[in-house]
Amino acid sequence: MKQAVPMPALSDTMATGRLVRWLKQSGDPVKRGDVLAEVETDKAVLEVESFVDGFLAGPLAPIETDIPVRQTIGYLIDSAEEVVTPSVSEEETEPKTPPVEPAVERARPAKHPATPSTTAPRAATSPSSPSITPRTLTDTNRRPASPYARMLAADLGIDLADVVPGAGGTIHAAEVLATALQPRSPDLHFAPPYQIEPLSPMHRAVADSMTATRGTPTFRVTARIPLDAIQATSKETKTSLTLLLARACALTVKEFPRFNACHTPGGLAIRDRVDVGIAVDFEGGLLTPVLRDAANRPLEELAEDWRILRDKVRRRRVVPEDYQGATFYVSNLGTFSFVHSFEAIVPLGAAAILAIGADDGTATTFTMSCDHRVVFGADSARFLEALAGRLGNPGSWLG
Amino acid sequence: MAKEDIFYWQALNRALDAEMAGDDSVFILGEDVGLYGGSYRVTEGLYAKYGPLRVRDTPISETSFTGLGVGAAMTGMRPVVEIMTINFALLALDPLVNMAAKIPFMSGGQFPMPLVVRMPGGVAKQLGAQHSQRLEHTLMNVPGLRIAVPATPQDAYWQLRQAIASDDPIILIEHDLLYFSKGALDVEAVPLPMHRAAVCRAGRDVTLVSYSRNVELCLRAAQQLADERIEAEVIDLRSLSPIDWETCVTSVEKTHRLIVVEEDCRFAGAGAEVAATLSERCFFSLDAPAKRVAALDIPTPFNGSLESASIPTVKDVISAAQQLCSVADPGVKP
Numbered sequence: 100m101k102q103a104v105p106m107p108a109l110s111d112t113m114a115t116g117r118l119v120r121w122l123k124q125s126g127d128p129v130k131r132g133d134v135l136a137e138v139e140t141d142k143a144v145l146e147v148e149s150f151v152d153g154f155l156a157g158p159l160a161p162i163e164t165d166i167p168v169r170q171t172i173g174y175l176i177d178s179a180e181e182v183v184t185p186s187v188s189e190e191e192t193e194p195k196t197p198p199v200e201p202a203v204e205r206a207r208p209a210k211h212p213a214t215p216s217t218t219a220p221r222a223a224t225s226p227s228s229p230s231i232t233p234r235t236l237t238d239t240n241r242r243p244a245s246p247y248a249r250m251l252a253a254d255l256g257i258d259l260a261d262v263v264p265g266a267g268g269t270i271h272a273a274e275v276l277a278t279a280l281q282p283r284s285p286d287l288h289f290a291p292p293y294q295i296e297p298l299s300p301m302h303r304a305v306a307d308s309m310t311a312t313r314g315t316p317t318f319r320v321t322a323r324i325p326l327d328a329i330q331a332t333s334k335e336t337k338t339s340l341t342l343l344l345a346r347a348c349a350l351t352v353k354e355f356p357r358f359n360a361c362h363t364p365g366g367l368a369i370r371d372r373v374d375v376g377i378a379v380d381f382e383g384g385l386l387t388p389v390l391r392d393a394a395n396r397p398l399e400e401l402a403e404d405w406r407i408l409r410d411k412v413r414r415r416r417v418v419p420e421d422y423q424g425a426t427f428y429v430s431n432l433g434t435f436s437f438v439h440s441f442e443a444i445v446p447l448g449a450a451a452i453l454a455i456g457a458d459d460g461t462a463t464t465f466t467m468s469c470d471h472r473v474v475f476g477a478d479s480a481r482f483l484e485a486l487a488g489r490l491g492n493p494g495s496w497l498g
Numbered sequence: 499m500a501k502e503d504i505f506y507w508q509a510l511n512r513a514l515d516a517e518m519a520g521d522d523s524v525f526i527l528g529e530d531v532g533l534y535g536g537s538y539r540v541t542e543g544l545y546a547k548y549g550p551l552r553v554r555d556t557p558i559s560e561t562s563f564t565g566l567g568v569g570a571a572m573t574g575m576r577p578v579v580e581i582m583t584i585n586f587a588l589l590a591l592d593p594l595v596n597m598a599a600k601i602p603f604m605s606g607g608q609f610p611m612p613l614v615v616r617m618p619g620g621v622a623k624q625l626g627a628q629h630s631q632r633l634e635h636t637l638m639n640v641p642g643l644r645i646a647v648p649a650t651p652q653d654a655y656w657q658l659r660q661a662i663a664s665d666d667p668i669i670l671i672e673h674d675l676l677y678f679s680k681g682a683l684d685v686e687a688v689p690l691p692m693h694r695a696a697v698c699r700a701g702r703d704v705t706l707v708s709y710s711r712n713v714e715l716c717l718r719a720a721q722q723l724a725d726e727r728i729e730a731e732v733i734d735l736r737s738l739s740p741i742d743w744e745t746c747v748t749s750v751e752k753t754h755r756l757i758v759v760e761e762d763c764r765f766a767g768a769g770a771e772v773a774a775t776l777s778e779r780c781f782f783s784l785d786a787p788a789k790r791v792a793a794l795d796i797p798t799p800f801n802g803s804l805e806s807a808s809i810p811t812v813k814d815v816i817s818a819a820q821q822l823c824s825v826a827d828p829g830v831k832p
Contacts, residue, residue, distance in 0.1 A: 247754050247785040266824065272754060272785045 101156070102175045107147055108168040109140050110419045115165040116140050117300060118172065125157035126179065135173070141304035144415045147172070154179050165300075244270035251275045281310075301384045311447050315362075316471045319442055322483040323462040324490055330458075332493040338398070341377060342390075342405050343493070345429055348453060349373045349393035350496055351486045352427050358450050358482060359426045362472040376425025376446070379412050386412050387446070389425045398497065428452035433463060440464035450474055451482075501684040507677040509651035510540045510616075512685070513658035514578065518548055521576060524662055527554040527563055528580030537582055538618060538677040564590035564615065568597045571613040576662055584619030584633050584671060591636075598667040599642030610665040614658070620711060620761055621809050622674035627797035630805070632762040637669055638739050638771065644668045645738040646692055649713040651681040653736060656689040664692070671738075673711040673761075695742035697749065701731035704755040704819050707746055707772055709735040712759050712810065719815035728823050738768055746772070747779050754785040755822045761809050764792035791818050 106116050116138040123135050129149040136147045149155075153175045160172035244252070244259055248270045252259050255275065262278045264270045287293060298306060329347070333340040352358045352373045360367040373394045376387035388408035390401055411417045429452070430443045436457045443454040443466070450473040456464040465486070467479050474482075489496060504512075518524045525548075526541055532555035535542035545553040556563040560581060567579040581587050587594070594615065602611045621630045637645055644666050648654040654672065661668040690696065698713060699720050706716040713734040720730035731749050735741060750756050756776055758769035773788040793809045 245785045246782045250782045 100177050102151065103171040104135065104147065104149075104173045104175060105169045106160075106166045106172050107138065107145060109143070109145055113140055113168055115167050116145070117165050118160055118162045119144060120162055121159060121173075123155045125155055125159055125173075127155050128179070129153060129155055129175070139300055141300040143417045149175060151175055153177050242270060243268060244275075245272065247272050248275045251279075255279045282313075299384070301386075305385055308446060309444055312444055315445055315447075317445055317468050318471050318476060318479075319466055319468050320476060320479040320483065321440065321464060321466045322480075322487065324465055324483070324487040325462045326458055326490060329490045329493050332497065336497075338402060339405065341429075341431055342398075342402055343497075344431065344455065344490075345375045345377055345390055345393055346398060346401065347486060347489045347493075347496070348427060348429055349375050349390075351482060351489060353394040354485055355478065355482050357474050357478060360450055360473050361426070361448050362450075362470055367473060370426050372426070374424060374426045376422075376428045376449070378428065378430040378443075379409065381412055381415075386417060386422050387425060387428065388412055388417065388422050425449060429455065431455040433457045440466055442466055443468050445470050451479070501682050503680050504651055504683050505677065506648075506651045506654050506672070506679050506681070507536075507539045507542075509655040509681075509683050510658055510672070511542055511544070512683070513655045513662075514541065514544060515547070516685075517576075517578075517659055517662040518544065518552065521662075523574065524576045524578065525552040525554065525570075526578045526580065527556055527567060529556055529558060529563075529582050531555060531580050536580060538672075538674075540616070540677075541580070560586050560589035561592060565593040565597065567613050567615065568593045568601070568611070571598075571611050571667070572601065572609045576612045576614075578614045578616065578662060581615060581617040583629060583674075584617045585629050585631050587615075587617055587633065587637075590615075594637070594643065594667075594669075595640050599640045602666075603642060611667040612662075612665045613667045614661045614670065615668075616658070616670045616672060618674045618677070619671045620673040620675065621793070621798055621805065624800055624802055624805060625674075626800045630798035632760075632767070632793070634671055634738055634768050635762055635766060635771075637671075638768060642667065643739060644693070645671060647671050647673075647710040647736065647738055649673075649676065649710050649734050649736070651679075651683045652687070653734075655683055655685065657692050657736070660689060660692040668692075671710065676711055679714075690736070693737035693740050693742055695736055695745040696734045697731060697745065698734050699730070699732040701729035701753065703729045703753055703823055704757060705731045705733060705746070705749040705753045706757050706759055706815065706819070707733045707735060707749075707776075708759040709738060709768070710761070712761055715810060715812055716759050716815055718812045719819065722812070722816055723819050726820070728819055730819055735772075741772065741775070743775060743779060746776055750776055750780040751783045754783055756780070756784065756788040757791060757815070757818050757822065758788065759791045759810055759815055761793050763795045764790055765795045767792055786822050789818050789822055791815055 109116070119137040119139050121136045123129055123133065129135065129152070131149055131152050133149045134146045135149050135155060138145045138147055156174040156176045158173070160166055166172060242259060242264065249259070251272050252262065252275045257275055257278055259270060261284060262270050262274050265274045329343055330340065332338070333343055356369070359373055360369050372392050375390045375393040377390065379386050379388060388411070390404060393401060408417075408421060411421060425446070426449060428443070428446055428449050432438045432441055433455050434457070438457050439459055440456040441454050443452040445452050445468050451467050451469040454466040454468065465483060467483060469479050514526065526544065530537060531541040532545040532550060532553050535545070541553060564579055564581070567577040570577045581590060598611055598613050601609050619632055619634065621632070634645060634647070637643055646657040646661060646668060648657045648670065658670060661670060699717060701720065706720065708716045713732065716730070716732045720732050723730050731753055733746060733749055756773070758772045760767060760769040762768045764770070769790045769792050773790050777784065777788050791810045791814050796808060798808055799805050
C-alpha cells in the first residue's frame with residue numbers, strides 16, 4: 100500500500116512550509132515515529148515523522164522550496180520492491196507535485212545569480228549591450244489574475260509583478276488592493292546591480308507583523324531607574340535578571356490593568372491574565388517566547404518555563420503556543436553595554452512594550468512605547484514610577 | 499383591498515377571474531380546467547362563474563388545443579391555454595414554435611398573438627423522469643416567445659394579468675411545488691414591468707441569480723451566509739425571455755462575484771445563458787469565474803433520495819458561495 104506524506108500544518112495560519120532536508124532517502128526502511136524530514140515554518144523547524152512502518156518512496160519533494168501545507172512531499176510503502184522511482188531529480192518530481200505557486204516561485208533565489216537579468220535594473224546591464232533588455236514581464240503577465248484584479252491594477256498603476264497572489268496562485272482584487280495599501284517598493288532602476296535574497300520565513304513573519312503595526316499611534320516615555328537592588332537579588336537567588344524584570348513588569352501590569360488591554364475595532368480587549376512576551380535574539384532571528392500568567396504563578400514555576408522556552412528557541416523547536424498571544428512585551432538590549440536606550444515597536448495585540456538599555460553605572464534607561472488608543476502619557480509615567488518602586492525593593496514582592 | 503396571505507394557485511385564480519371579468523374575449527382552455535377546476539385548482543370556480551364557453555375542457559390533445567389557442571388569438575380572442583404539465587408541452591411544440599412565435603413576425607405584425615400558455619414545470623415529489631422536466635431552455639431557444647417564471651403569489655398575480663393583457667405570445671412556467679406555497683398579495687400595488695428582475699435581498703459579496711422556486715433556496719442560503727459575514731445579493735429574474743440584464747449587471751459590478759442557481763440542467767440550461775451573457779457583459783468586474791449551481795445532467799430519478807440529490811440544495815448554494823468568496827479573500831472562512 101502506498102500512503103502519501105503530506106506537508107504538515109503547524110498552525111491554522113501556516114500556508115506553506117520549506118523543506119530543509121530529508122533525513123531518509125527513497126528506499127530507506129522507516130519505523131513509525133522516525134523523522135523523515137525537517138520543515139522550516141515562519142517560526143520553527145518541524146520534524147516530519149513517519150506514521151507507519153515501511154519504506155520511504157519517491158518522488159520526494161525538492162528541498163529549499165516552499166510547499167503548500169497538505170501537499171504530498173513523499174510516499175510511504177509496505178515493501179522495498181515497490182520503490183520504483185528513487186530518482187529525486189527536479190524533472191521527475193515536478194509533474195507529481197502540484198505547480199508551485201507563483202509567489203513561491205518569486206521567492207526562490209534567482210536561478211542565474213551571475214547575470215542581473217530578471218529583476219536587476221535595465222540601466223545596470225553592462226554597457227557592452229547597447230540594446231537595453233527590458234525587464235522580462237512574460238512570466239508575471241501569464242500569472243493568473245481575475246479580470247477585475249487586472250482592471251484594478253491598471254487603474255491603480257500597480258504592476259501585477261508586485262502583487263503576491265492569493266489562493267490557488269491567482270491574483271484577485273483583494274490582493275491588488277492589499278498591494279495598493281502597502282508602502283511602495285523602492286525603485287531600483289538606477290541603483291547598482293543587485294540580486295534578490297528572499298526573506299527566510301521567520302524574517303518574513305517579523306516583517307509582516309511589524310508592518311501590521313503601522314497604524315498604531317504610538318508615544319514613548321523614558322525613565323531612568325537604578326537596578327542595583329534587583330541585580331543584587333538576581334545574583335543572590337541565582338535567578339535570571341530577565342525573568343525578574345518580566346515578573347516585576349507583570350505585577351505592575353496587574354496593578355495598571357489598562358496596560359493589559361489591546362485595541363480592536365470593536366473596542367478594548369480586556370484580558371484577565373498577564374502574559375509577558377520576551378524578545379529573544381538568536382542566530383538568524385528574533386522570537387518572543389511568552390511567560391503565561393506571569394503575575395500569579397510562583398517564580399520557580401516561571402523560571403522552569405523560561406528555561407524550557409529558551410531551550411526550545413535555541414533549538415528552534417517552538418510552536419505557536421510558545422510565542423503567540425502575549426499581552427505585554429519586554430525587550431532587553433542591556434546586554435550590549437554601550438546601548439543606553441532604544442525604542443521598540445508595540446506588537447499587535449499589546450498596549451505597550453518596554454525597551455531596556457544597558458546600565459550606565461548610575462541607572463538604566465527604560466523606554467515604554469505605548470498604543471495611545473489604549474493608554475495615555477500619564478498612565479505610562481505612573482506605570483514606570485510603580486515599576487521603579489518595585490525594582491528598588493525586590494524583597495517586598497519576590498517571596 | 500389590503501395585503502393578504504394567500505396560496506400561489508389562488509393568486510393565479512384571482513388574476514384569471516379579474517381578466518375574464520374585465521374582458522369578454524379572454525377564455526380558458528385545457529384538460530380538466532372546467533368541471534374539475536384544474537389539476538392545481540387554478541381554474542377553480544371559474545367554470546361555474548363564466549360557463550363552458552369561456553372555460554373549455556378539452557380532450558387529451560395538446561397539439562390541437564394549443565393550435566386552437568393560436569387560431570383564436572389570430573382572430574382577436576385572448577386565450578389562456580393550460581397545459582397540464584410542461585412535459586406535455588413537447589407535444590404542443592409545433593403550434594408554439596412554428597405558429598405562436600413566428601406568425602406575428604411572418605405577417606409583418608398584421609396578426610398579433612395575444613396568447614397565454616400556462617404550464618407547471620420543475621421537479622416536484624417523485625413524479626418520475628417524464629414528469630419532472632425543466633424545459634425552459636427549450637422554450638428560451640425560440641425567438642418570439644416570452645417566458646415569465648413567477649416565484650411568489652404577488653408575481654403570479656401580476657405577471658398572469660400582464661400576460662393576458664399583452665399582445666405577445668407568453669408562456670408562464672409555474673413550479674409544481676409553488677402552487678401550495680403562501681405569500682402576500684396586494685392587488686392594488688403598482689406592478690413591476692413583466693420582464694423586470696427583482697433584487698430580493700441586497701448584499702455586497704456575491705450575486706445569486708435565480709428564478710422560480712430556487713429564489714427561495716437562495717434567500718435561505720443568503721440568510722445562513724450572512725452569519726459567516728458573506729453578504730449575498732439575491733436576484734429573482736422573474737422573466738427568462740427577455741432577461742433583465744441591467745439589474746444583473748448592476749449587481750455583479752457591485753459584488754464582483756456571480757453564482758447562477760437553477761433547477762434546470764447545467765448543460766445548455768437557462769443558467770448557461772445567464773452565466774455566459776453576464777461573463778461577457780461584466781468581464782472586467784468579475785473577480786472569479788462565474789459559477790453555476792444547477793441540476794445534474796440526468797433524467798430525474800424516481801427514488802426520493804436520488805431525486806433530491808439531483809437538484810440544487812441550500813447547502814450547495816452555500817458551499818458555492820463560500821468557495822467563491824474564500825478564493826478571493828483568504829480571510830473569509832473556507
